[in-house]
Amino acid sequence: MAGPELIAIGSYFDWDIAAMQAAYTVHAVDSPEALTALPEARRRAVRAIAFKGHAPLGAAQMDLLPGLGMIANYGVGFDAIDVAAARARGIRVSNTPNVLNDDVADLAVAMLLAQSRRLIEGSDWVRSGAWPKQGELPLNRKASGRRAGIVGLGRIGREIADRLAAFKMEIHYHSRTPKDTPAGWTYHADPVSLARAVDDLFVALVGGAETTGYVSREVIEALGPDGVIVNISRGSTIDEAALLDALESGAIRGAGLDVFHNEPNIDPRFLKLDNVVLQPHQGSGTIETRKAMGELQRANLAAFFAEEALVTPVT
Ligand code: 8YV
Numbered sequence: 001m002a003g004p005e006l007i008a009i010g011s012y013f014d015w016d017i018a019a020m021q022a023a024y025t026v027h028a029v030d031s032p033e034a035l036t037a038l039p040e041a042r043r044r045a046v047r048a049i050a051f052k053g054h055a056p057l058g059a060a061q062m063d064l065l066p067g068l069g070m071i072a073n074y075g076v077g078f079d080a081i082d083v084a085a086a087r088a089r090g091i092r093v094s095n096t097p098n099v100l101n102d103d104v105a106d107l108a109v110a111m112l113l114a115q116s117r118r119l120i121e122g123s124d125w126v127r128s129g130a131w132p133k134q135g136e137l138p139l140n141r142k143a144s145g146r147r148a149g150i151v152g153l154g155r156i157g158r159e160i161a162d163r164l165a166a167f168k169m170e171i172h173y174h175s176r177t178p179k180d181t182p183a184g185w186t187y188h189a190d191p192v193s194l195a196r197a198v199d200d201l202f203v204a205l206v207g208g209a210e211t212t213g214y215v216s217r218e219v220i221e222a223l224g225p226d227g228v229i230v231n232i233s234r235g236s237t238i239d240e241a242a243l244l245d246a247l248e249s250g251a252i253r254g255a256g257l258d259v260f261h262n263e264p265n266i267d268p269r270f271l272k273l274d275n276v277v278l279q280p281h282q283g284s285g286t287i288e289t290r291k292a293m294g295e296l297q298r299a300n301l302a303a304f305f306a307e308e309a310l311v312t313p314v315t
Pocket of ligand 1: 076077
């Protein structure tokens, strides 16, 4: 290994580690807390972090690395990084937007279809031998042609909406300000009015303090008993206790969830529900996209070390 000192935090694929090792002297650690165990001389030599995962990376960890100038996040969401603390220390931060939009939007639609058409139960029906014994799968629900609401019409929200429009769904959305959209899409200035107007609600907000609990009990209840909630953003964006109450009581019909509070140790109440499609935070989890995310992370690192403009800067 040669080249500038880099700490790789998180669990990387071999192809990422090999590519990082080709350019840097890499020290791999599992989590931000593990930085304390590195020898002081090594900590002092480090100029950049390649960061992956969702464990908090804050001021205390940054202060362990006095030469740190850059945190390159693997992921579009950077809510685990204390960006204000980084900014205060002159540390640059980058993320990996856009390359994952298609996959995350695909999973959002897949979860709606799986929930409505009961794909998981249908598969079990075949595998368990229930089909020849019990006949047809109990009827499920139509997905096309319903009214869809997108909370957060950013890059991923827009990709979800474009897909749902092809499913003949009426598109409504809520974001801070109205966006330039195709004719016929309806803007709602608040999330409760959005939830009241639609059948299915897709949460595509950025994570972080500003959006914690944004999909509140009131929003969930406004969706009503035929409503389905799909969340591909962060568990924190939804009042999870309210969501569980609504799923248990039938205040909404169902949900498709890729993200949760306290991942991966999710609330066991979810496991008892048969109206929820549960996924292990795998929105961007294809070989193609994860390779692209690694490449973009490294392109940002290379720009930092070359003293050029970052490719996809956060700060
Ligand atoms: C994760 C994500 O980065 O991009 C994001 O914001 O949540 C994911 O793509 C991925 O799970 C690696 O931690």
